[in-house]
Amino acid sequence: MISNKMVGLVQNSSIIRAMFEEGKRLADIYGAENVYDFSLGNPSVEPPKEIREEILNIINMEDANLVHGYMSNSGYQDVRTTIADSLNKRFQTSFTGENIIMTVGAAGGLNVILKTLLNPGDEVIVFSPFFGEYRNYVDNFDGKLVVVPPDINDFQPDLAEFETRVTEKTKAVIVNTPNNPTGVVYSETTIKGLADVLNRKQKEFGISIYLISDEPYRELVYDSIEVPYLTKYYNNTIVGYSFSKSLSLPGERIGYLVIPNEVDDYTNVVGAANVANRILGFVNAPSLMQRVVARCLDAEVDIASYNRNRELLYYSLREYGYTCIKPEGAFYLFVKALEEDDKAFAAAAKKHNILIVPGSSFGCPGYCRIAYCVAYETIKRSLPGFEKLAKEYSTADRS
Amino acid sequence: MISNKMVGLVQNSSIIRAMFEEGKRLADIYGAENVYDFSLGNPSVEPPKEIREEILNIINMEDANLVHGYMSNSGYQDVRTTIADSLNKRFQTSFTGENIIMTVGAAGGLNVILKTLLNPGDEVIVFSPFFGEYRNYVDNFDGKLVVVPPDINDFQPDLAEFETRVTEKTKAVIVNTPNNPTGVVYSETTIKGLADVLNRKQKEFGISIYLISDEPYRELVYDSIEVPYLTKYYNNTIVGYSFSKSLSLPGERIGYLVIPNEVDDYTNVVGAANVANRILGFVNAPSLMQRVVARCLDAEVDIASYNRNRELLYYSLREYGYTCIKPEGAFYLFVKALEEDDKAFAAAAKKHNILIVPGSSFGCPGYCRIAYCVAYETIKRSLPGFEKLAKEYSTADRS
Incomplete structure (x- = not known):
């Protein structure tokens, strides 16, 4: 009796649930400390002390x-103004509170802006690998997801492939940097190239193409790398931000959209986003948490502990012979599967009590995502398993 | 550049904004204490002290x-179990935590269940007058809203009119009791009659029709009147609850759905609602507030002060010659406009600095909604204006 659209989604969700149950089963057999669950992007570090205080x-x-x-x-007007001021100070922008819409996390924000923009059949371009939920968000408004294949050399967007996929039906492009699942930060060169393609195609087709920057991982970067602020590179940019990871508050569902004055049809876009926030059933972002985050914009979680995890995991995997890019941000590492079938590889890892997510879930088969937002000890104890797994495949190759 | 669906909604929202600005303009001219804003359903009483403590x-x-x-x-599993236990104690039901899905308010819950159930073109029946947002929620999933005209004698659902509107395309019926905008509580007789029609039509067409009970006002009732718990009268009932009014927490966006074991296709419905909560961008209900409300299920706001407002407003209006039903719950009074055109009547009231909402917004022209969730003093000071307004019309009649 459920809707046709939901039937497939429920089946897919049962598979994820089965994975979760399998993890619990393994924990019951081997003890929770001997099961290495790298499947979830759930922050392992505490919220900063300012959250409790405020x-x-x-x-x-x-x-x-x-x-x-x-x-x-x-x-709240005062919250929106405080956020605009903070962005201006950090990124030399010139936003006011009118450019900020508080949302139920970045997931809420993305749905609000897609509801605002999409007519049925409009195309939304994403770059593989991408956060799998984008497919559902676009489908919520009967948009069509168009996937640009990955450049596996560095996992920066492949701009030549991108250009061939922009059509007069293209309404939006979603980017996610620092990226889930690769940990890659899109370089300034990439962003400039992307803006260049978009500006050319807007002119060629006489249309507006909105660049939606999904930024839940903006603050989680290593080695002081800079993450370009995209509104400065392309006028039709809308930012979706979340405090879930920057302040370890994923359950609270608090974030915001930035809709700059420069976007085409600004007055209608900002007006429609306000209405969409209401009619989609969000109504408004949770009120107490709005007031809390406005007082904690300079607070930080313990990124050093994610960095410690990153270093240990990356150098160990390299030592064992795995192929991967060193993540520059977020808390994910995207490792090349040791066989073509990433699902089979994830199943082989599970035999060592290692739970990782096949790249197919991110539109990028042949790889797996390791979420290293776990205790340092978990990574340490998992390493012998990763080593054995690599050996199994190298032995198999030689046989 | 915004989507076609949003264009009309933004225009409509500008009208509401203009009303709001007009209220501010009046307040600037006459002083805020001399403008009587009865337009918003925003709780005026404080949250109970337990909220702060917990x-x-x-x-x-x-x-x-x-x-x-x-x-x-x-x-949270423990929160869901606590809520199920509390419902069982109050209503002699037999829910478990598995029947409860925590949602971003009732608005979030309604969108989740409509996403779960509706295919494009499916019909959803509402009874006039109804909360105007239902139209948007149903349209979010390309459903078709079917409106049953009001029975203006008592504003109970007109079951004969209802029966003629049930078709094989009917997927759901939304009821709201205590009702916004009338304050009427649907009687047990009404509910039994409604269930009877639904059961007959389900059999006749060989379909499942879900009854969605939107209950943000369940706890706000006067004179110890009972509000029937609908799952006990009709098997395919799903309840959408909100703590916005019962605990004066409207900004926090916290509520829940009850999906009983007895509903058709239970496993899929509950599975799909869980997925819909995620993919619509809610992800989950705000986490801290989930834990707070679970500890405050027996807490109460000061209903006596709403009741004092109700008594003063109702008896005064009757004395001045207005026609209205005494509200039994919620904090709204639905008054008959003194001319056919409810918008013109609302405009005439504004000349006395009285702001009320035309019934057209609730699918019921010829009436206006007065939200009496304001300070007692505001009602008191507004009464001479209501009296003069009535006199103007009675003089006009005689001329």
């Missing part, structure tokens, strides 16, 4: 009807 | 990664 400050000092009450669908 | 308890005592972290898309 919740207490707000609850003790501010008026309860203000803290828990309705406000504009776009969020 | 936030502090949770923040001080529980693990931060648990409190702010990801959990199952359907919510």
Whole structure:
């Protein structure tokens, strides 16, 4: 009796559930400490201490009807202004509170902006590998997902392949940098090239193409690498931000959209996004958390501990003979599967109690994602398993 | 450049914004205390003290990664079990945590269940007057809204009219009791009659018709009136609940769906609702607030103060010659406009600095909604304006 669209999604979800159950089964047999679950992007480090402090400050000092009450669908005016000011200071932009719409996480923000923009049949381009949920978000509004194949040399977007896929039906392009699942940060050269293609194609077809930058991992970068702020490179850029990873608050569902004055049809886009936030059933981003994050914009989680995980995992895998790019951000490592079939490879890893996600889930078969947002000890204990796994394949090759 | 669907919605939203701006303009001219804004359903009473206490308890005592972290898309298992137990105690039902899905308010819950059920073109029946957002929620999934005209004698659903509108395309019926905008509680007789029609039509067409009960006002009732718990009257009932009004937390976006074991295709419906919660971009209900409401299920807002407003407003309006039903729940009073055109009547009221919403917004022209969730003093000060307004019309009649 459920809708036709949901039938396939429920089946797919049962497979994920089965994986989860399998992890629990393994933990029951071998003990939880001997099962190495790298399947989930759930922050392992604590929220910064400022979160607790500011919740207490707000609850003790501010008026309860203000803290828990309705406000504009776009969020509290003071919160939006504070966020705009903070962005301007960090990125030399010139936003005001009117450019900010508070959202139920970045997932909420992406759905709001896609609802705002898409007519049925409109095309949305993504670069493989990409966060699998984009497919569902685009399908929510009957858009058509167009996938650009990966450049496996460095996992930067392949701009030549991209250019061939832009058509007069292209309404939006979604990028995600630092990237889930590769950990790659798109370089300034890439961004400039991407903007160049988009500007040319907008002119050629006489259309507006919006670049949607999904940025839940902006603050999680290593070796002081810079993540270009995309609104400065391309006028029709809309940013979707989330505090889930930057402040370890994934359950709270708090983020925002940035819709700069420069985007085509600005007044309607920002007006429609405000309405979409309401009619999709979000209504507004959770009120207490809006006030909390506005007071914690300079707070940081313990990135050093993700970095420690990254170093250990990356150098160990390289030593065992695996092929992978050193992640520059986020908390994922994308390793080449040791056989063509990434699902078979993930199944082989499971025999060593190692749980990883096949690249097929990110539109990029032949690889697997390792989420290293786990305890350092978990990575350490998993290494002998990774080593044995590599040996199994090298022995098989030689036989 | 925005989507075609959004164009009309943005225009409509500009009209509401203009009303809001007009209220501000009046306040600037006459002083805020001399403008009587009855247009918004925003709780005026404080959250119960337990909310503050339990936030502090949770923040001080529980693990931060648990409190702010990801959990199952359907919510924390312990929270869901606590809610099921509380419902069972209050309504002699037999739910478990598996029947509960935590949602981003009732608005989120309704979108989740409509995404779960609707194929394009499926019909969803509502009873006039109804909460205007239902039209948008149904349209989000390309469903077709079918409106049953009101029975203006008592504003109970007109079951004869209802029966003629059920077709083989009917997938769901939405009811809202206590009702926004009338304040009427659907009687047990009405509910039994509704269930009877639904059961007969299900058999006649060989289909499943889901009854969706939108219950943000369940706890706001007066004179100890009972609000029937609909799952006990009709097997295919799904409840959407919100804590927005019962605990004065509208900004926090916290509620739940109840999907009983008895509904047709239960396993798929509950599985699909879990997936829909994720892919619509909610992901999960805000985590801290899930834990807070589970500890405050027996807490109450100050309903006595809404009741004081109700009594003063109702008896005064009756004295001035207005026609209206005494509300039994919620914080709305639905008054008959003193001319045919409810928009013109609302405009006439505005000349007395009284802001009310035309019934057309609820699919019921000829009436206006007065939201009396305001300070008692506001109602008191507005009464001379209501009296003059009535006199204007009675004089006009005689001329």
